[in-house]
Amino acid sequence: MNILITGARGQLGRTFMDLSRGSDNRFIFTDITGDGDVVALDATNAEEVRKVVEVNDVDVIINCAGYTDVNRAEDDEDMARRINAFLPEVLAAAAKEADATLIHISTDYVFDGNSSVPYVETDKPAPLGAYARTKLEGEQVVMESGCRYLIIRTAWLYSCYGKNFFKTMESLTSERPSVNVVMDQVGTPTYAQDLAEAILHVIDNDHLDKTGIYHYTDEGVCSWYDFAAAICRGFGYLCDVRPCRTEDFPSKVRRPSYSVLDKSLFKTTFGCEIPHWEDSLAIAVADYMKMMSNK
Numbered sequence: 001m002n003i004l005i006t007g008a009r010g011q012l013g014r015t016f017m018d019l020s021r022g023s024d025n026r027f028i029f030t031d032i033t034g035d036g037d038v039v040a041l042d043a044t045n046a047e048e049v050r051k052v053v054e055v056n057d058v059d060v061i062i063n064c065a066g067y068t069d070v071n072r073a074e075d076d077e078d079m080a081r082r083i084n085a086f087l088p089e090v091l092a093a094a095a096k097e098a099d100a101t102l103i104h105i106s107t108d109y110v111f112d113g114n115s116s117v118p119y120v121e122t123d124k125p126a127p128l129g130a131y132a133r134t135k136l137e138g139e140q141v142v143m144e145s146g147c148r149y150l151i152i153r154t155a156w157l158y159s160c161y162g163k164n165f166f167k168t169m170e171s172l173t174s175e176r177p178s179v180n181v182v183m184d185q186v187g188t189p190t191y192a193q194d195l196a197e198a199i200l201h202v203i204d205n206d207h208l209d210k211t212g213i214y215h216y217t218d219e220g221v222c223s224w225y226d227f228a229a230a231i232c233r234g235f236g237y238l239c240d241v242r243p244c245r246t247e248d249f250p251s252k253v254r255r256p257s258y259s260v261l262d263k264s265l266f267k268t269t270f271g272c273e274i275p276h277w278e279d280s281l282a283i284a285v286a287d288y289m290k291m292m293s294n295k
């Protein structure tokens, strides 16, 4: 398979780059700025996207590009919309023309978090903020495009790359005597490597015709406080991680208080086992320590 990755310099994109080394597929890595193995491609540029898809005879597009800064999105919703909604529309049109499949990554934030049981794919979305609104619009344009697609909603994504909660907490708990972390928002941390491996499982097992929305996170449920405490313990730091409430950290962004996703459909459709977040965190800690010691 010829697989085009957009947003290849982001945390999910870089994870695909790691996994591509042991894969039989051919990958074309692109991002808005090129670097090393990454080709420069602004994925909002329809003409350029069409050209890259045609020249490389692309079978699958995995859209890892996104406007993921939820705070900045509140101040610049137009830009967030351009990347989170217009860009997938461009990719969907190119996929349709080339008879390729678009795998588009979306988010738990499409829900408002008022549920008390895990969200299934057919639950009604109710985005709370600008980032979430634009991501939901992205899903809608892909569904309306007529292309073959898999929309995969994930949550609490972290990796050894870029900026994310795992790296922030590693740094804070290594330096500070204590850290306060919210305990009244629950969800499931998802190691980017698990998501990327699950997507490659879907591709390698000929499931690309199963158009639809699917939920994928790691297994289990925890609060941001639990996750931070586990990160601190994992690295062997002595910081006192303390629980606090969302209202202790005033923010213009409203976040869902409950954003657990039900993964049953993903597991039954694709015959895929999903690791528990605590097991994956242990692997991420080991990967990160190895990466830091090689620097």
Ligand SMILES: NC(=O)c1ccc[n+]([C@@H]2O[C@H](COP(=O)([O-])OP(=O)(O)OC[C@H]3O[C@@H](n4cnc5c(N)ncnc54)[C@H](OP(=O)(O)O)[C@@H]3O)[C@@H](O)[C@H]2O)c1
Pocket: 006, 007, 008, 009, 010, 011, 012, 013, 030, 031, 032, 033, 041, 042, 043, 044, 063, 064, 065, 066, 067, 068, 083, 087, 105, 106, 107, 108, 135, 154, 155, 156, 157, 158, 162
């Ligand atoms: N992070 C999470 O917790 C989380 C949770 C749920 C879902 N998701 C979704 O998962 C996906 C991947 O997230 P991530 O955390 O890996 O994102 P990320 O690290 O922010 O990476 C996104 C990449 O897209 C690039 N990009 C922006 N505009 C582009 C354009 N016009 N053309 C090509 N590339 C462009 C960015 O470049 P610049 O950095 O130069 O802008 C960046 O390299 C996103 O769709 C996100 O919404 C993430």
